[in-house]
Amino acid sequence: MLFNSIDFAIFLPVVFMLYWFLANKNLKIQNLLIVAASYLFYGWWDWRFLSLILFSTIVDYLIGRKLEREDHLFKRKLLLWTSILVNLGFLGFFKYYNFFLDNFVSAFSFFGFEIKPNSLDVILPVGISFYTFQTLSYTIDVYRRKLRPTHNFIAFSAFVSFFPQLVAGPIERATHLLPQFYEKRKFNYAQAVDGMRQILWGLFKKIVIADNCAEFANLIFNNSSDFSGSTLVLGALFFTFQIYGDFSGYSDIAIGTSRLFGFDLMRNFNFPYFSRDIAEFWRRWHISLSTWFRDYLYIPLGGSRGGIWMKVRNTFIIFIVSGFWHGANWTFIVWGALNAIYFLPLLLTKNNRNNLDIVASGKHLPSGKELFLILITFGLTVFAWIFFRANSIEHAFEYISEIFSPSLFTLPSFEGMTRALTVIKLVCLFTLVEWFGREGQFALAQLGLSWKRPFRWTMYFAIILSIFWLGGSEQAFIYFQF
Incomplete structure (x- = not known):
């Protein structure tokens, strides 16, 4: 169901x-x-x-x-x-x-x-x-x-x-x-109301963001040889927001539903695309799986306590096993290994726990340095997602090779581009809401609570209407296959 x-x-x-x-x-x-x-x-x-x-x-x-x-x-x-x-x-x-x-x-x-x-x-x-x-x-x-x-x-x-x-x-x-x-x-009435807000935001993520992005991500990835490098970059970005909206949306609905029945589930996503390095990203993405592997595999293997060789070995084991957990395809294994390569320099230089706080806490905007680090980390993540989404290793390398071709410097073009621009605007609005709600357990946890009731309920009704009017075609949750 x-x-x-x-x-x-x-x-x-x-x-x-x-x-x-x-x-x-x-x-x-x-x-x-x-x-x-x-x-x-x-x-x-x-x-x-x-x-x-x-x-x-x-x-x-x-x-x-x-x-x-x-x-x-x-x-x-x-x-x-x-x-x-x-x-x-x-x-x-x-x-x-x-x-x-x-x-x-x-x-x-x-x-x-x-x-x-x-x-x-x-x-x-x-x-x-x-x-x-x-x-x-x-x-x-x-x-x-x-x-x-x-x-x-x-x-x-x-x-x-x-x-x-x-x-x-x-x-x-x-x-x-x-x-x-x-x-x-x-x-608990307050707990149930908070759960309903989280369910609402999870449905918005899934139906408005993920399902709309899925339409164009599938079009571009499934016909990648027909498109320019700039269009393929756009396809990778669509998938990046598809998988986040899809999976974190499911987690929001699950956690919110549990609260309706008086249960507290662990947080599974903590605004990962605002991370300032890959180590922070993995503390914020699919937290329940990352901590499971940490406690039941990484630490029993010795964790980071040994020499350089043990640290390198354990890091690759944890990321490759995590990749293999996602599916029976070499693309997932390469995706895991690539993230291990991203992570290792931070671990070996003992910089993997530099960013434990909320980015730009108490501020409206990040500093120039923070913005730069967020964009670099986001770019590395988008690149890795290409392997995750590709049909095969060969497909991934063909996709990447076409990106780094002269056609990268052309304007993206494909059938449905006008509608895609609308989806891009929705993604930008979504990212803005997530940014201003990043200090809560989920974007709507605190956002709007201090507003007068008519304004707060106007926001909720706008989200509900967008789910019915702007939602994409129904798509199964990506992680059902994992």
Whole structure:
């Protein structure tokens, strides 16, 4: 079920009413309702894959209970690796089977051996990369004794399948979200209103910004050989705002929806395109995944504590694995490696934690130096997104080579350019709103709160009208395929 669909517009109020008016006096029934609603939400897409979520839930619940009673180190490690192999086994089969098979065949073909294996027509279950990591965080934290295993199967099932963030995150830690299912929840009007504002801004990001940008990004990337270098630059910019509006918009809707039900999810985006270096960008982009890899992979590998070689090795591992997490294509691996190259100079010179504050805090405009650093970081990010969006490595290099050709100095031109100019204006307006709202948890968190009610509500109605009148053609969320 899509957040930007009529189905969800009916589903959400129904679940909200049942949750607060029928189940509000019984915590167990509230949690059971969340599980039922979450399974309906996910099964709306394809009910067959509900068995995967249920199986992962049962396996990790039982392993957690077993870890509680087991003190023998070898047996504890065996239980941990059972959870890891089961969860990553599902992920590997559905997501990477054909990728490894195709590359295996290509490797043998290179040496003159012809192999004709049977590839599988495997459908990738929506959200499997997200809920797999979420359940793994539980098992790993129980193994590390950072979290007491739950004896409440319903609460654990609700944690694993919680519908607002089930499909595309944020990837919640068990230490943060699971305890919230044990606590009695009371309706908080201020929290719900704030959640509605965040949902509204998330829908604007997705429908007005991402879906409109997607139309032109797809046109240009899918026919890149037909366009000039300047048009290809514009295509890369369209994709840059498409993926941000799409993914951060989903996170805003997920977090806002959770607040309607009395839950607090972690922040997943913190205005990343206003970053002053790549290290800051990765502290602000897809925060739940970045911190997951930091805590469960980077630090166990030694983090930044060793010599130069260890720092270089660990940095490349974390970024390449992050790239591979995004999809079974060499383009994602190159995208990850490129970001590692961006990041390494900052790490090796110990400048990777220079920009921890909000850019131009308390000011309307950034300084000249800050603006320069933002533009440089943004340019590097746009360049890396080309690999992320390209169909193949060859396509990415062809795209880039055409950019750096004499046609770069011509005016962009393609069918629909007039409408594209309207979208560019919307993106500029969107960026302006994000800039003035950058000190809040999301752009509308504080923006307009001090205004008189007629002006504030005029802004809200303008956003609602723009969603209906200026929205692009409906597009699936990009991260559903990851």
